[in-house]
Amino acid sequence: MAIVIGIESSAHTFGVGIVKDGRILANEKIMYPINDTGIIPAKVADFHAINAQEVLKNALLKSNLTMKDIDAVGYTKGPGLGPCLRVGQLSAKTLSLKYNIPLFPINHALAHIEIVKQLNNIDDVLVLYVSGGNSQILALTSEPFKHYHVYGETLDISIGNMLDNFARYAKLKPAWGSSVAKAALNGSYLSMPYTVKGMDFTFTGLLTYAEKMLPLQSLNNVAYSLQETAFAMLCEAAERALLLLKKKSIIICGGVAQSSRLKEMITKMAEQHNASVYTAPNEFNADNGAMIAVVAEHMLKSNEHFDIDDCNINQKYRIDSAKIMW
Numbered sequence: 001m002a003i004v005i006g007i008e009s010s011a012h013t014f015g016v017g018i019v020k021d022g023r024i025l026a027n028e029k030i031m032y033p034i035n036d037t038g039i040i041p042a043k044v045a046d047f048h049a050i051n052a053q054e055v056l057k058n059a060l061l062k063s064n065l066t067m068k069d070i071d072a073v074g075y076t077k078g079p080g081l082g083p084c085l086r087v088g089q090l091s092a093k094t095l096s097l098k099y100n101i102p103l104f105p106i107n108h109a110l111a112h113i114e115i116v117k118q119l120n121n122i123d124d125v126l127v128l129y130v131s132g133g134n135s136q137i138l139a140l141t142s143e144p145f146k147h148y149h150v151y152g153e154t155l156d157i158s159i160g161n162m163l164d165n166f167a168r169y170a171k172l173k174p175a176w177g178s179s180v181a182k183a184a185l186n187g188s189y190l191s192m193p194y195t196v197k198g199m200d201f202t203f204t205g206l207l208t209y210a211e212k213m214l215p216l217q218s219l220n221n222v223a224y225s226l227q228e229t230a231f232a233m234l235c236e237a238a239e240r241a242l243l244l245l246k247k248k249s250i251i252i253c254g255g256v257a258q259s260s261r262l263k264e265m266i267t268k269m270a271e272q273h274n275a276s277v278y279t280a281p282n283e284f285n286a287d288n289g290a291m292i293a294v295v296a297e298h299m300l301k302s303n304e305h306f307d308i309d310d311c312n313i314n315q316k317y318r319i320d321s322a323k324i325m326w
């Protein structure tokens with residue numbers, strides 16, 4: 001039996017999750033209130049530092065546990081914003097030292113994937129990871145070590161970043177992905193730049209074009225066309241990977257996996273190849289601590305060990321360098 005805490009702090013969310021033998025007991029979080037200035041890392045880090053103890057306390061209360069019941073603690077090593085990552089790392093390190101429990105540094109993208117796999121009880125999948133910081137198409141490989149290989153990814157900004165940028169430009173309210181979705185309802189399609197290169201894709205040209213169209217066309221039509229074009233690019237790249245790798249299951253994870261239109265489009269594509277699509281409730285696709293706890297539990301159960309001095313942060317920690325030992 002194992003009870004594990006996970007701490008997530010890579011961007012605007014400070015989250016603490018608790019997992020017991022694969023079951024999520026708590027998933028508490030607080031989110032920096034985003035305004036039209038976007039995210040200023042030092043300010044968000046201050047916010048996390050001020051709220052860390054309270055979120056931890058709430059997670060323990062929710063699961064009816066005390067720190068003495070906890071067997072290990074994991075935290076987000078990266079990728080993410082340095083000052084924000086640092087708060088989670090120091091919180092986890094403090095708990096590890098104080099309660100003499102193992103400490104696990106965790107890749108944020110891997111955690112997004114593993115929680116969706118665990119909630120759906122599946123393993124052999126193609127992954128579409130779409131968020132504010134990343135957009136990648138991934139699948140497990142065992143060479144030269146077990147890890148997620150990146151088959152395709154954005155060559156410039158992420159899909160979430162692109163939608164956020166557009167929403168700010170159009171003066172839409174946060175949260176930006178869902179504001180664009182609302183603005184897009186019942187729009188008409190205008191042709192927009194569409195860039196897929198094999199299984200890679202780019203979004204900056206599309207963003208610039210959409211911004212230039214805004215004074216000329218209605219926000220409704222521009223938002224609709226931007227969203228449809230961007231999601232269609234993800235569908236094409238994912239379809240190519242699905243056929244190349246002969247997978248029968250796709251998971252969609254990360255913050256933008258909360259988009260119902262994206263899920264609908266990927267599901268339509270998958271149905272044509274008799275593949276199934278899985279995702280998680282929105283609570284677990286947004287950044288959260290439970291996903292970090294899920295990976296920390298795998299690490300604990302496979303007897304992984306990290307020296308506390310090696311438990312650092314890495315703002316550019318890529319998922320294809322994260323070794324999987326379970």
Ligand code: MG
Nearest residue numbers: 131254255287
């Ligand atoms: Mg994320």
